[in-house]
Amino acid sequence: MDILMNIREAKKEDFDAIWLIFSEIVKVGETYAYNRDTTKEQAFELWMDTPRKTFVFEENGNILATYFIKTNQAGPGSHVCNCGYMVSSSARGKGLATAMCNHSQKIAKELEYKAMQFNFVASSNEGAVRLWSRLGFETVGRLIKAFNNPKLGYVDALVMYKWF
Amino acid sequence: MDILMNIREAKKEDFDAIWLIFSEIVKVGETYAYNRDTTKEQAFELWMDTPRKTFVFEENGNILATYFIKTNQAGPGSHVCNCGYMVSSSARGKGLATAMCNHSQKIAKELEYKAMQFNFVASSNEGAVRLWSRLGFETVGRLIKAFNNPKLGYVDALVMYKWF
Numbered sequence: 001m002d003i004l005m006n007i008r009e010a011k012k013e014d015f016d017a018i019w020l021i022f023s024e025i026v027k028v029g030e031t032y033a034y035n036r037d038t039t040k041e042q043a044f045e046l047w048m049d050t051p052r053k054t055f056v057f058e059e060n061g062n063i064l065a066t067y068f069i070k071t072n073q074a075g076p077g078s079h080v081c082n083c084g085y086m087v088s089s090s091a092r093g094k095g096l097a098t099a100m101c102n103h104s105q106k107i108a109k110e111l112e113y114k115a116m117q118f119n120f121v122a123s124s125n126e127g128a129v130r131l132w133s134r135l136g137f138e139t140v141g142r143l144i145k146a147f148n149n150p151k152l153g154y155v156d157a158l159v160m161y162k163w164f
Numbered sequence: 165m166d167i168l169m170n171i172r173e174a175k176k177e178d179f180d181a182i183w184l185i186f187s188e189i190v191k192v193g194e195t196y197a198y199n200r201d202t203t204k205e206q207a208f209e210l211w212m213d214t215p216r217k218t219f220v221f222e223e224n225g226n227i228l229a230t231y232f233i234k235t236n237q238a239g240p241g242s243h244v245c246n247c248g249y250m251v252s253s254s255a256r257g258k259g260l261a262t263a264m265c266n267h268s269q270k271i272a273k274e275l276e277y278k279a280m281q282f283n284f285v286a287s288s289n290e291g292a293v294r295l296w297s298r299l300g301f302e303t304v305g306r307l308i309k310a311f312n313n314p315k316l317g318y319v320d321a322l323v324m325y326k327w328f
Contacts, residue, residue: 026239033237073197073284075190076312077321117307119283120237141305141323143281148240157241159305159323 003099010054017063029150064091067100081113115163122147123156137162167263174218181227193314228255231264245277279327286311287320301326
């Protein structure tokens, strides 16, 4: 069965499940440029309200992962999108991030974006860097010590980019 | 006389003058990642409300230029700031951008930022690229065709960065 079949657009009612994933990841503070004490209301705005679309990965009625797609820069930059992906700790290693990233590129093209950009990938998040590279994203920028990792201190952040 | 003396924090009442500068620049669409039809209300939010601080350059009661400073990324990225600078077309070539950039770096250090980042400098904006380079910003990233210049079409956008 095609794993992409499990991905559908998020509904407002999905947010309780999304929040469990979001808060788990953001509290650790090692991957996303969100405040570690982001509230549920703020998370709703960031993940569901501001983005152009939000999706969930659902299996047997359980939401295991989620991603959003939004325009990265307005005006002269509006042909480039940005996505954020989160997988529940209980569902890692099953290829869900790969599935979501492939799905998001399909959606991006449908929405007539010409490229996708990740603005702030922690270089210490080696799994993500390797994965995005494998999926065709090029590391086009390195921001020295721009990411304050709670365990490692200041590490570089990468800008990754893919023109379709 | 020290040109930095002409820079002061913006007040709400300054916004009519700021809007003249903002709308003139944004309508042309060659430098900023704002929609070319940004309304005055949206501009107030972008330039005065969202940023941490906004400044104006005033000479003989006239506001000739303006800049903002804000946190570039939340959470693990919150030690890096971002600034935007605009100079009225009638006041270009007088060193106001240099003065504002120097001023903003002083303010950034006072606010305890450790670095400053420009996310989206149009490579076609050669004057700006040259100026930021001269003021110590390094080009750390190149986003291929990420900037849609109304005259030139897709041109590269640069990420520029300075650790203090």
